Amino acid sequence: MTDELPPLPWERARRRPGPARIPLTRERIVDAAYTVLDREGYDRLSMRQVAAELGVAVSALYAHVSGKDELLELMYARLFAGWSPPEPDPERWREQIMEYARAGRARLQRHRDMARLALGEIPFTPELLPHLDRLLGLFHAAGLPDHLVGTAGDLLSTFIEGFALEESIWNSRHPKEGEPSWQEMRESLRTYFRGLPPEEFPSLVALGDSMLDHTNDERFDLGVEIIIRGLASFAEEAARQKETTRQDTTREGTTREDDVRQDSARRDSAREDAARETKAPPAAEIG
Amino acid sequence: MTDELPPLPWERARRRPGPARIPLTRERIVDAAYTVLDREGYDRLSMRQVAAELGVAVSALYAHVSGKDELLELMYARLFAGWSPPEPDPERWREQIMEYARAGRARLQRHRDMARLALGEIPFTPELLPHLDRLLGLFHAAGLPDHLVGTAGDLLSTFIEGFALEESIWNSRHPKEGEPSWQEMRESLRTYFRGLPPEEFPSLVALGDSMLDHTNDERFDLGVEIIIRGLASFAEEAARQKETTRQDTTREGTTREDDVRQDSARRDSAREDAARETKAPPAAEIG
DNA sequence: GCGCCTTGCTGAACGCCGTTCATCTTATCT
DNA sequence: AGATAAGATGAACGGCGTTCAGCAAGGCGC
Structure with a gap:
């Protein structure tokens, strides 16, 4: 230096x-x-x-x-130098994850276009393993079932980087001096939404205002909060199942298996629907 | 053609x-x-x-x-040609969102490196507005509070594209013929995790196996499911508050405000922590 | 002190890229 | 048939990542 x-x-x-x-x-x-x-x-x-x-x-x-x-x-x-997720505290896993996410966004914002650079890389080099390990530890402490921990990390990292990327693109789109500023842009977007034909864009007209009334900080926190609540749902479910199996430890022990099977059945039915949509695209879409 | x-x-x-x-x-x-x-x-x-x-x-x-x-x-x-989210069905919003996510991933997988191309663009051109409007309609039908709908869409889209990107990078990393295949790679990763020093990488050693035992399809669905559950949590909360305010419509009406204030207080305390972490980086990290 | 050798930098070159422009071909209209 | 306007051409410009033969200089054995 x-x-x-x-x-x-x-x-x-x-x-x-x-x-x-x-x-x-x-x-x-x-x-x-x-x-x-x-x-x-x-x-x-x-x-x-x-x-x-x-x-x-x-x-x-x-x-x-x-x-x-x-x-x-x-x-x-x-990007990860000197940045290590904290020692997991099961009582504060929500806060710890939120803090981690904010720190990640802050780091990505520290350098211009950093998010674009970051999205092309995968955090899976030997020197990054400690960081990854501690991050997974955070999710583990939340009481998530093991197989969810990796996916949870993926989801959070993806959101952090994706959000930062969107901000980065937005920023770099109006960097010219004298161009409409952030605030002006927001206002013109607001009137744009209001001017849309309501019968054609009901949701955009109805929701446009309340979507624009929040800062990026708030939107980011909300996104992370959605993830946290989703994880909490899985963690509570896991805790409940553990409780049940402990109660009748020798009796059946299939509760968990049943749950998984049902879950996967629901998934498969939905998959067929998606496949149907996928299989009949308009001619122009073959590409 | x-x-x-x-x-x-x-x-x-x-x-x-x-x-x-x-x-x-x-x-x-x-x-x-x-x-x-x-x-x-x-x-x-x-x-x-x-x-x-x-x-x-x-x-x-x-x-x-x-x-x-x-x-x-x-x-x-x-990518969006001939693809329109379905008419919202409040009874099936979970399934509809899952189907949408799967269709999105399928489309991104249809062309090599498509995810990389997609991540550089923002779906905000006039011709894409109908698609966006219908997607927001899906979230709206879930009963989410208005200000969350946009963020929810962001979160889901970001995850879909980010996940597809990761797959894309992974695939393009070993496209050479004769290279270790998907399955071999998975196995070598498994033994790699097992060989890590447990005191240094406790989480990776403990969780590595169960993380590798799932296909990408399963991991993707799990990620979407986390988001869906998070949204469900907010939707239930909103429904509960609506119920309360309807009950005592003239009495107080401050319930919702209180909730928001408390929420933002929690956020601010966490923000300070993040800032503290951010403000004292090791010397090597200025970049 | 002298020559050697290794290390690390230079300068030129190759082949590719996105974009521009004067020029020419060609289809259509009168 | 001739004029005109649209659209394709090929060369050129400046920038890119990467390679390679050569050169300058510090450290070493003698």
């Missing part, structure tokens, strides 16, 4: 006899990449720009980084 | 006097783009490849399409 400062022109000349130029490292490359990202945006983040930022030839980067893909992975890894 | 066939060399010469070549249209360009996407993948989907697919100069495309961005938008719009 601090050794970033002096690329001043004369430095190079003055310390010719010394240990010469600052050595290029992965760290410095990632630093420069973030600088370019913040200044230029994801679309203009290129190896050439990063090299220019460091005052170095493009090909020099390839001595430290196997290619752009690896550079993006390194940038992604930094 | 069928008029795609004859770019044969002599055709051009033979039918000189006829109605000549098939005219280039947006439709045909999008068709060709999908062909390229399926064959080459998202990374190699380029204007040049699309033009080549049509046997046409690159610049010809720009007479029908303003640029690559618009082409991608057109491709995205086709």
Whole structure:
């Protein structure tokens, strides 16, 4: 970080006899990449720009980084640097998950277009395993059945990144100066919804107002709260079943199995419906 | 589709006097783009490849399409062609949402890398408004409070696309022939989890097995089910409050307000925690 | 102190990309 | 038949990721 400062022109000349130029490292490359990202945006983040930022030839980067893909992975890894979900507290799992989600969004918002970068990567490298493990621990402490924990993590992470991505796209769509600001945009959207033909768009006309009356912060929290409540429902169900099986531990023991079977039956009937819809698309849709 | 066939060399010469070549249209360009996407993948989907697919100069495309961005938008719009959420049935809102989610995933799976393409776009063009309106109608029929409907739609769409994206990345990671197949990969992951140091990764070791024992279909349905249960919780709460306010319609009427205030207080305390985490990152994390 | 060797950077090149523009072909209308 | 307008062409521009032969300089054995 601090050794970033002096690329001043004369430095190079003055310390010719010394240990010469600052050595290029992965760290410095990632630093420069973030600088370019913040200044230029994801679309203009290129190896050439990063090299220019460091005052170095493009090909020099390839001595430290196997290619752009690896550079993006390194940038992604930094998203999690020094960020570890807390020790699980079963009494506070709701709050802990909410805090985790907010922290994730905050980190994604810290760099321009960061969400776009993040969505292309999968958090499954060795160095990210500790983070993942502790996150799963949070869900485990909620009392979720084991097979749900992974999916719960997926769902939450997907929402965090997807939400941040939407914000990112929205922001980058009106970054030009003098363009309609956030608030103006919101107002024009409001009148747009009001002007729609109600018979054709009943829901949009009816709901448009109340959808626009909330900040992004509130909408985000609401999304997380929906997930939390869904998880709570499963956790309570699991607790109830555990209770039952403990009561008649030797009697039947099939309660849980029955539940699963019924659940999967409901799923399958719905799947047929979806398949029917899927199987008869209009001709124009083959693509 | 069928008029795609004859770019044969002599055709051009033979039918000189006829109605000549098939005219280039947006439709045909999008068709060709999908062909390229399926064959080459998202990374190699380029204007040049699309033009080549049509046997046409690159610049010809720009007479029908303003640029690559618009082409991608057109491709995205086709994802929704002939797909409309059903008439809401308040009795079956759970099933309807599950079916919608499954149909969405199925459509995203129909073309290679389609999820990657979709995530860059926002479903907010005029032609997509009918679809959006009917989707919101589904959530409205669930009895959700108005301000939640939009967020619910966001959450579901985000999960569908995020899940499909993850599948897409996973698939494209091992497309080489002779590479470890899905099943082999799963097994090697299983042994990998088992081999992890339990004191360092307690959750991964404990949960790895049960997480790997489910197909993607099951994991997807579970994710949607979590969302549905979360929505159900809010819907029940709203129904309860409506009931209460109807009972003592003139007496107090502050029940709902109280609830909201309490909710927001809980949120704010959590926000402070998140901010604390956010404000003191390790030095390496400035990026 | 001198030459060697290894390390790390340079500069040029390759092939691909999105986009633009002057030019030419061709279908249609008068 | 000739004029006109639409639409396709090919070359060009600038930028991209990546590769590779060569060069400069620090550290080492002698």
